[in-house]
Amino acid sequence: MKTKKLNPVLMGMYFFLLTLMVACSSSDDTPEPEPEPNAPTIALNQPTDLTDLRVLVGSPLTFSFTVNAEAGLSSVSLNGESIKNYDGTSTADTFTYDFTALENGSNSLVFVVEDALGKTTSLSAVAIEAVGDIGFLLADFGGDFVSSTIEVRAWETDRSINVFNITNALAPETTTVETVGKQSEYVYGADNPDTEAPIEFQGKAMAISKIAEPNWGGWDHNIFNLGEAIPSEMINALPQVADPVDGGLTTDNTKVVQIDAYYDDTVDDDWSFSDIAAIDGDAPQGADKTAGYQVELTLINYAQHSVNWDGAGFYINYRAHITEPNKWVTLTFELLDNSRLGSFYGVNEEAPGPDQVDGFKIVGNAGYTGMDQNPVYFRNLRIVDAQ
Structure with a gap:
């Protein structure tokens, strides 16, 4: 009994059409996912020198920050307490914050920015020694x-x-x-x-x-x-x-x-x-x-x-x-x-x-x-x- 040989040209066209149909189906049914917004960022502009940082009790020390959030800003906090809040529409801000120690001793300050999606980014802890007795x-x-x-x-x-x-x-x-x-x-x-x-x-x-x-x-x-x-x-x-x-x-x-x-x-x-x-x-x-x-x-x-x-x-x-x-x-x-x-x-x-x-x-x-x-x-x- 003779076996019929498949036409190689027809076979090639068949596989090409099959691949094209699968590709089109995949493209139509599964769109590319949107990239997630990057995590928010926080930068300390002032003071520039954090080595041996000392303040007098009762005297404010001014910090300056720049914060960014692709998903929108939600808040900036210090050691878990909010120091500035946003409505989620702003994506960038530069602001100042005055820290005042009311008693002498060591202070460790951790500043955290949070975006509208709940993502957070923190700065490295800032060490401050408060000296003196202001009464x-x-x-x-x-x-x-x-x-x-x-x-x-x-x-x-x-x-x-x-x-x-x-x-x-x-x-x-x-x-x-x-x-x-x-x-x-x-x-x-x-x-x-x-x-x-x-x-x-x-x-x-x-x-x-x-x-x-x-x-x-x-x-x-x-x-x-x-x-x-x-x-x-x-x-x-x-x-x-x-x-x-x-x-x-x-x-x-x-x-x-x-x-x-x-x-x-x-x-x-x-x-x-x-x-x-x-x-x-x-x-x-x-x-x-x-x-x-x-x-x-x-x-x-x-x-x-x-x-x-x-x-x-x-x-x-x-x-x-x-x-x-x-x-x-x-x-x-x-x-x-x-x-x-x-x-x-x-x-x-x-x-x-x-x-x-x-x-x-x-x-x-x-x-x-x-x-x-x-x-x-x-x-x-x-x-x-x-x-």
Whole structure:
């Protein structure tokens, strides 16, 4: 029996058609999968040198980041706590974050970015050593401006109420400052005027300078509202009025109030630090022109003082002096303003008690009868142990 041979040409065409049908079927039924978005990324821009990173307790250290996420950004967190959230539509961002240590010791910071799909990427842990003892921090003065509104006061047509970020030992994350009669202007989160300052004076500050008009004898009244009362045990531990007639301060106190200050006399061409004691005329309210640039610190009840004339709502008023310009100094408030003695707790029955102090006022008055516009920088108002 003869066996028929298959035509090789026909066989080739058959296999070609079969392969083509399979390929077409595969292409139509199984589309190529979409590639998955890449994991998010996070980059630390600042600080650039992470070796032996040290900060002063109570002083913020600014970090700068750039984050990206193809799937959309969801959040950035520090040690499991969110520091910035997104709605999932943004794919890139650059932002800053201020870290503040409130007690000394070692800190390990792990920053993590998460995208809208739940994917995360973390930076290597950043080691920071916090040094120093800031005591009971009332205001770090390094926070940025938040907002401003205008309110009417009985003796003023309007007053700006300025909100800024704050770090302190109390609960609020923001506080307000207002100036009587538009006497001052503020720079919030100001760069440190001394880039080579020792670590205890490093970090951002608040710069306050006087406004040329109106001239109220060279004084500028700056009222701060903490929004929460300072613990009465802290207030009771400070120097008190020693005598309701002769004034003075008690000496059995266990704590004092301090602030870091820097008088920059390079800004106002008409004034220098040496001009302060050379002003003609008597300094009002017992100020000593020869002692330097006087800074008054008044502990107040904000609700009473902010809407009333000078003296209302005062708990006590301390004085200290900046004795040299263009240098950070620490002021310790151990002098009493005897000229307002009748307004203070222990003398005036209407004065707020130690459990009602929820604000403070800073008055700078180097000019007395003049008006220097040199800025004064302030950092870290705090209650510390008396030496």
